[in-house]
Amino acid sequence: MKEMNELTELTQLDALVEPKKKKKELVEPKDLLIYEREYWESGFEHIAGIDEVGRGCLFGDVVAAAVILPRDLILEGVNDSKKLTEKKRDGLYDIIMEKALSVGIGYADAETIDQLNIKQAARLAMKRAVEALEGVPDYLLVDAEKVDVNITQLSIIKGDANSQSIAAASIIAKVTRDRLCKEDWDTLYPEYGLSIHKGYATKFHREQIMALGATPMHRRSFLGNLLGEQHTLF
Helix, strand or coil: CCHHHHHHHHHHHHHHHHHHHHHHCCCCCCCCHHHHHHHHCCCCEEEEEEECCCCCCCCCCCCEEEEECCCCCCCCCCCCCCHHHHHHHHHHHHHHHHHHEEEEEEEEEEEHHHHCCCHHHHHHHHHHHHHCCCCCCEEEEEEEECCCCCCCEEEEECHHHCHHHHHHHHHHHHHHHHHHHHHHHHHHHHHHHHHHHHCCCCCCHHHHHHCCCCCCCCHHHHHHHHHHHHHHHC
């Protein structure tokens, strides 16, 4: 009888432990080199990841980055830049810049955004980032976009969460743009709080535009309603 009770207790314990094992399996790290390995094995040696940041901002450039990493290099902690803390991004930025075979940065300013529209301006910034690389990459992995260059490429939805090369480009672009906001652009226009909100449409930012007007670096095509309201106040 004692052995039967012990067996029953062990069975009940297994039933409690088993779901935890399954839960642990679900949170195993994602392999971010699936796409890279496929194309490395197909003979594409230098694969560049491409991403951009600042698409939804009211102020400043949209910034893109292109990054070529060494084959089979694994960068611990690299992920979509929006999911990382600023401290983590800064640390990874230094590692990527040190380890990468090549890094290119591309920009499209507010005037260009207003002339072309944000989608085409972002694509232009991506093209400029690719053209800023040392040498021509063999293949491009692009975050949900197409780059207007004569290089074979693949557009990947949520690429910054599925490809290490794109995630690395996301981090480089994000840190580059954030540093412009906190240093160069905030020095030019200190009243707008750019070092805090990075040019996005926060309540404070919109209030300052209403009170002070738009700067030459604001995207006028993004400010239609605000500028209309401003004209009724003066």
